[in-house]
Amino acid sequence: MTRTEPAGLPLGDDFHLYDTTLRDGAQREGISYSVGDKLAVARLLDELGVGFIEGGWPGALPKDTEFFARAASGELILKHAALVAFGSTRKAGVQAAEDKQVRALLDAQAPVVTLVAKSDRRHIERALRVDVDEACAMVRDTVAFLVGEGRRVFLDAEHFFDGYAFDPDTSLRVLDAAATAGADVVVLCDTNGGRLPLGLAETVREVSERTGFRLGIHCQDDTSCAVANSIAAVQAGATHVQCTANGYGERAGNADLFAVTGNLVTKLGMSVLPTGAEAELTRVSHALAEIANIAPDTHQAYVGASAFAHKAGLHASAIKVDPLLYNHIDPSSVGNDMRVLVTEMAGRASLELKGRELGVDLAGRPEALTNAVGKIKRLEAEGWSFEAADASLELLLRREVDGPVAPPFTLESYRVVLDHRSDGEVISEATVKVHVGGERVIATAEGNGPVHALDAALRKALSPSLSWLDSVELADYKVRILPGHPGTDAVTRVLVNSGDGDSEWTTVGVHGNIVEASWLALCDALVHKSLRV
Amino acid sequence: MTRTEPAGLPLGDDFHLYDTTLRDGAQREGISYSVGDKLAVARLLDELGVGFIEGGWPGALPKDTEFFARAASGELILKHAALVAFGSTRKAGVQAAEDKQVRALLDAQAPVVTLVAKSDRRHIERALRVDVDEACAMVRDTVAFLVGEGRRVFLDAEHFFDGYAFDPDTSLRVLDAAATAGADVVVLCDTNGGRLPLGLAETVREVSERTGFRLGIHCQDDTSCAVANSIAAVQAGATHVQCTANGYGERAGNADLFAVTGNLVTKLGMSVLPTGAEAELTRVSHALAEIANIAPDTHQAYVGASAFAHKAGLHASAIKVDPLLYNHIDPSSVGNDMRVLVTEMAGRASLELKGRELGVDLAGRPEALTNAVGKIKRLEAEGWSFEAADASLELLLRREVDGPVAPPFTLESYRVVLDHRSDGEVISEATVKVHVGGERVIATAEGNGPVHALDAALRKALSPSLSWLDSVELADYKVRILPGHPGTDAVTRVLVNSGDGDSEWTTVGVHGNIVEASWLALCDALVHKSLRV
Structure with a gap:
């Protein structure tokens, strides 16, 4: 095997967008990827155009070993990204070439290896139980061995920021051991996630000046600053940023790939994805949530369904003037949409705007508009919600404007x-x-x-x-139990997502009985379709 | 009515922790507070000890008008916080004293009024459709009128950062109109949420130096940096920070009160809550999610159920050495817990630790441990998840250790x-x-x-x-539809939370049929209880 070309093509090697969804992201509570899932995730990330995809920890987790084997056997063809195997340095007192885990990294056949090493003296002495000399030797030997075998090597300096604050010399010695042995990038990790942007940026700048090494950044979200910390590190000189899709990861999670990318592209004007790929951010984010089997975060920056949704009456009327006065970017640049929400707070102006979006003209129909607003308020008080059920809302509005809709x-x-x-x-x-x-x-x-x-x-x-019925499929089905107000029973809200190959539509049903709630949503789905045949 | 004492006691007025959950937070898609809900939210925030509670927009929203009326009638007694009424300045061409909305702010009888005013020239000219002179006069007149009526007045300078970047003079003139008319704090708002910490901190510092005014900060989360931006602004000199519970708010939301407070207290060492109140952060966060009827974000920084949960085998074994090596703070300081998760990734060490937590000793039982790990892996592959169902997990482990558990x-x-x-x-x-x-x-x-x-x-x-049965209540019931893998049917996972007045426990059931899944979880709940009678 020969050393790989600089990865991240066609963007070159100047800046690394590095994804670790399949390794660090998989540590999120509730995620359990199959090998098939992992291959699908890698393909989507490659489609988006990230430079590096960390596939897992071969040798430590059987599923990850299998993932690399199947990837190497031709099941995973990457257009943009280089595949990365993650693992630890050799154990204390063994030769790197003899270490089983290190051999597993070679066997994985990925062109890039990211090694993790402790860079906080307390962790070295109390968890690893070796002295700093041996810790540095473990890094140096393992990097040198893998580079000798033709691998490109990055070093994740675990607990770097806490370690550097406690004893900077030890932390710098670990970086130095890696860089002098041939590691291309040393990645400063805020492993416990306790850092804030201004201080973190200062440390990155200082380490860059003191070492001259190429620096990467890896942030956890325990202060809710993982995205901000990653961006601040880039502004301070890091040229390699590690993220996970939708911020998946242990505890509070990691830096969200989509928010980091959105910020790098739209705020710092950097080209970190192939031309035009930004417009895929929303789609890829939702697809990856689907594979992880986690409901997408509707309020996620850039890619959430609500990220550009306006509810306040204050804004809804002003948005007619100029949408960009009320959005920080053009939503379509990241593949998202501006939506107007229907709620009691929005009032007539928003409902009229929403009606136009759904093809129901309420402009000259003040009485119908009044009745629709009243009806929505009553239904919302009973637990209905039309915010995610445009098809049911359309039927409600049509009934006010055109009178009863003949059901099939x-x-x-x-x-x-x-x-x-x-x-x-x-x-x-x-x-x-x-x-x-x-x-x-x-x-x-x-x-x-x-x-x-x-x-x-x-x-x-x-x-x-009904000849058209066979084309209609129940694509998704969601259930939410709504606690009753004191003295009342709980009700169940069901959302049914239907599709016919050409389009998808969502309907809602609410009832004390889950089956009746589902029935109401199913019926609306068919009535909605019948209006279009 | 006389001017209020400086609010935020017993902490004094040097720093303002200002909550706008009831106004800006209520704009989150899916939230619809009743007046009773609003009173409950205000009581919880006051219990926590925030300095200011923005209750809503009297005169604009009927529910908010009613909220202030009921608060004034004695239904809301605040120990720490001052209640704030939010509203806009007088309309163009009217006297402040004659403006209906301004009168509604007085009628609300709150000791503090926060006025919102546009501070971006483009918004003034294109949305408000007045010139900058009139916009400043609207601010000056309204502030002066309310101060004259004995109110303490803050100004929310809407779209400040975008406006300041576009035309700093206009933005500063708006601040100046407010401050010279008697506003105590001018709050710089990143209304569209497009800013990043390093640049935002620079602007805050510059404005502070140019004006000498007391500055506040209000951030939206559209770059996923609302918390980081708020903290950076405080580090740059802002002494008033506006947040919402759990980051609720329009689009991507606002700065999360709990993450901001956690950071101010544990990272910057500030006293922003009454002594000991930090330990209430987790409880209050979850209670406010309950009232908003939004599932708590399990991965929320500081207060999420997973915020200190460790899954990786790598960490789980090291955590035994010293938990603080792997947590950025002591979880109990914010009222949270460290948990060990049970998953296929965690392996034997974690399951043994988890067993100890549940009172099942697996230490000397390697065979039982092996069987339990195998069984959990098989069940997880079928869609079961024990991460949130400790009672079902305990039964599973007991069956491995003690043999069949006799069901009641x-x-x-x-x-x-x-x-x-x-x-x-x-x-x-x-x-x-x-x-x-x-x-x-x-x-x-x-x-x-x-x-x-x-x-x-x-x-x-x-x-x-079974005499004990009457004490057992079904407290909560959650349903999740798990999409099937290709070629298989979807399955339903049900979580049942039961209580008997003394304790609560959660059980899980999984089946293709939702009723059978519920049955399995109900049975486990009763078996679990029967072991304790």
Whole structure:
């Protein structure tokens, strides 16, 4: 194997956008990537154009070992990024070439290796239980061995900032051991995440001046400053920044790749992604949340669904004048949208604006607008929320403007029976009685749960009459239990996301009974589709 | 009404911790406070000891008008905080004393008024549509009028940083109009949230030097730097910082009160809360999330449930040496806990530590430990998660250590019937057949949903035999739909939080059928309780 070309092409090697979602991000509570998930994450990050993708810790975690093996076997073809294997330096008292973990790093066949080493004297002496000389030798030997084997090597200097504050000489000796042995970048890590930007920037500048080494930065979010600290470090001279998608990571998490990238590009004017790739930030962020199986943070900077959503009446009327007066950037530059929210605070002006967005003209219809505002307020008091359910909102507005919307069918009744039998089997069966195309139809179906069974029975009853029904799929289904106010029962709010291949739409249902709430959302989804066929 | 004493006692007036959860925070998508909610929020913030509580915008929002009326009538007694009414300056071409909105600010009877005024020339000319002279007169007149009426007045200089970058003279003239008319603090607002710490700190320092005014800071989180920007502004000389609980607010939100306070106290060594109140940060944060009806952010700095949770095997073994080597502060200082997480990444050392936390000794039981690790891995692959379900985990570990746990009852079968009748009524009915105390019992009950009916039927069947059952209540119920892997069906994960007045415990159930998943979690909850009676 020959030494890899400088990675991060086509942007060159001057600045490194380095992602560690697959290693440090995977330490977030609740994340558990399969090897397939890891390959999918790496492909998305490469599509976005990050320079380095840290894939995991081969030799320490079996899944990570398998990930590198499958990547090397051709399952992962990277266009922009270099793949990085992460691991620790040799153990005390062993030769690097003989160390099993170090060998696993070589076996992973990644062109880049990032080694982690303790750079705080207290950690060296109390957790690692060696003296500083041996700690430096462990770094020096391992870096030199891997460089000799043709790898590009970065060093993560763990607990650097705390260590430097406690005993700067030890911390600098660790950096020096790595750099003189051939490490290209020494990465200053705020491992416990306790730092603030002004002080951290000062330390980065000082270390840069004292050592002249190429510096990287790795921040945790325990002071809620991981993004700010990363940016401040870049402003102070770091040219390599380690992030995770959506800030996933242990405890409060890491620096969010999307916020860091958004800031570097739109605030500092840096080119850290291939041309035009910024417009993919929102999509990639949401896709990575999907794979991690974590609901996207709607209020995430740059890429959150609410990041450019305006609710206050104050703003909504002024936004008509010039959207850029009220947004820090053009939302489309990061692939996001400006949205106007429907809530009791927004009032008539916002609802009119929202209606226009949904294709319902309320401009000349003051009475319809008044009725719609009143109805929304009443429903919101009962637990409904239209902020994420545009399709249900559109139906509500249409009913005020055009009168009753003819539904494609009407319900007479349904019954769902759930049986946990004495043999342990659980069965869900639903029967619907509906009127469609002038006929009364009864249909029964089974499903793996009550809502699935109900959906199946309804489709069975309707599809002979409604030819478009087969194209409609239930894409996503969310349930939220809303605690009742004192003296009232809890209600359940269900959001149903439907798709037909061309578009997606979301509907909402609220009821004390989860199945009835789901039914209401399912019906709205079909009525919404029927208006478009 | 006489002018209020300096607020923020017993801390004096040198530094203002100013909360705007009830006004700016309420603009977060999804939040809709009732007046009762607002009073509860204000009481919690006062308990924590913030200096100022901005209650809303009287005269503009009916709920806010009512909030101030009820507060003034004696429903809100504040120990530490001064209540603040927020509003805009007089309209163009009217006298302040004649302006309806300004009168509403007086009528609110709050001792402090915060006025918002545009301080960006583009906003003055294009949104407000007046010239800079009139904009300054609007500020000057309104401040002078309110001060003359005995109010303490602060000025929120909206869009200050963008305005100052575009045309510093206009922005400074607006500050000057307020300060010379008697405003105590001029608050520099990063309204669009587009700023970064190093540049923002420079501007704050420059404005402080050029004007000598007492400066405040108000940051939005659009660059994910609201907390960092607020802290940087304080380091640059601001002595008044506006935050919202948990960072609630429009778009990406505001600076999080808890992270800002945590940083000011533990990093800058400032006393911004009454003695000992820092230890209430976690509790108050979670209580305010409850009232806002937003799931607490588990990864929030300082106060999140995961803020001090360690998952990586690397750390878990080292934590035994000294917890402070791996936490940036002592978690108990902010009322939080260190937790050890159970996941496939953590391995044996963490599970042993976790067992000790739960009272199950795995130290001398290597085989039980191996079996438990294997079982957890298998279950996690099926969608189970024990990270939030300590009671279910304890049962799992006990079964490995002590053998089968005798359940207080066994199930033969259950049936749930949901009827949406032709008259529109929806009925849920459940029948259970169980064996308890040597007898076979059949019971049927109704509920407002399938799980409620099942819970009711089970209680009806068991309570004659199990005297402790009546004390157990289902306190919270959460549902998560987990998308299936390609080719598999989605499964539902249910978390049930139970309580008996003395303690609370959480159990988990996973199944393709939501009712069966709920059943599994309910059963674990009762078995867990039965081990303690």
